[in-house]
Amino acid sequence: MRDYKLVVLGAGGVGKSCLTVQFVQGVYLDSYDPTIEDSYRKTMEIDNKVFDLEILDTAGVAQFTAMRELYIKSGMGFLLVYSVSDRQSLRELLELREQVLRIKDSDRVPIVLVGNKADLQDERVISVEEGIEVSSKWGKVPFYEASALLRSNVDEVFIDLVRQIIRNELESASNGNNGQPRKFSQANTFGNSSLIESGNRNSGMGYEPNNDIAGSSQVQRLVSGVYTKRDTNSKPSFDSKKSSKKNNKKSKKRSCVIL
Numbered sequence: 001m002r003d004y005k006l007v008v009l010g011a012g013g014v015g016k017s018c019l020t021v022q023f024v025q026g027v028y029l030d031s032y033d034p035t036i037e038d039s040y041r042k043t044m045e046i047d048n049k050v051f052d053l054e055i056l057d058t059a060g061v062a063q064f065t066a067m068r069e070l071y072i073k074s075g076m077g078f079l080l081v082y083s084v085s086d087r088q089s090l091r092e093l094l095e096l097r098e099q100v101l102r103i104k105d106s107d108r109v110p111i112v113l114v115g116n117k118a119d120l121q122d123e124r125v126i127s128v129e130e131g132i133e134v135s136s137k138w139g140k141v142p143f144y145e146a147s148a149l150l151r152s153n154v155d156e157v158f159i160d161l162v163r164q165i166i167r168n169e170l171e172s173a174s175n176g177n178n179g180q181p182r183k184f185s186q187a188n189t190f191g192n193s194s195l196i197e198s199g200n201r202n203s204g205m206g207y208e209p210n211n212d213i214a215g216s217s218q219v220q221r222l223v224s225g226v227y228t229k230r231d232t233n234s235k236p237s238f239d240s241k242k243s244s245k246k247n248n249k250k251s252k253k254r255s256c257v258i259l
Contacts (some may be wrong), residue, residue: 001043003052004165006158007071009096010081011089012060015116018148019081020057023158028149046162053162072103077110077161084115084145085123090134097138110164111141112157118145119152 008016017038018029024040038057043050058071072078078100082089093113101107115131117123128145135143142160146153 001050001052003054004162005074005076006053006055006079006161007075007077008055008057008079008081009068009071009093009100010060010079010116011083011086011092014060014081014083014086014089015148016079016081017057019079019114019116019146019154019157020055022148022151022154024055026151028151046159047166051162053158055158068099069103072100077112077165079112079114079157079161081114081116082126083117084126084131085117085120087125090126090130094134107139108168110161110168111138112161112164113138113141113143114153114157115143115145117147119147119150 024042040055042053080093131143144153144157
């Protein structure tokens, strides 16, 4: 069983904890309690292999910045999360991604871009097209819009991230790079990407190039103008443990709909 360390990054209040807890425990958090650092574990099967995932739910970008470098150094894959109802949260991700690439010393770091709170249509200020544009500028990293409340694309974003790590490991092994990710330019890495059609459909949105690496079972299709993606084989089995550290601030009721 392989152990993978995943890190959830983003501004405060974008729903990182809601996304993580919904994935690990299948529970929706309807209150907002600012996170300092929460660590979760989940064992699940992906593509007929069992993985033990350690997921670090971090503080917002503006808080506890000194700890962020440690998270990034130890992490193997990163969910970069913004809220579709908060434009500033997307701006903060631009700098955060650059920090991840600098610390990991590679431009081939497993990253998934997540637009959270997709169910808050009346409060939306960032369109799906803007998310796709950012994904393209980042070398067509996988992009999803998600909702923790509706459990839309919650499993998918984590499964996609694990598959990216697997592909990187296989590529590194085949290139004799001692398990370390090679440095690729975006043009060379994604220049020949394409989309394939799937017989499945979901309510969220995923956008990723098909790189034909490691026989991945990921499939994609274009539905009603929105790229969607679904895993047809993996069914997560819940076996989770949670160890958390939270501050003692009083929780405030908040509409937390994304993750």
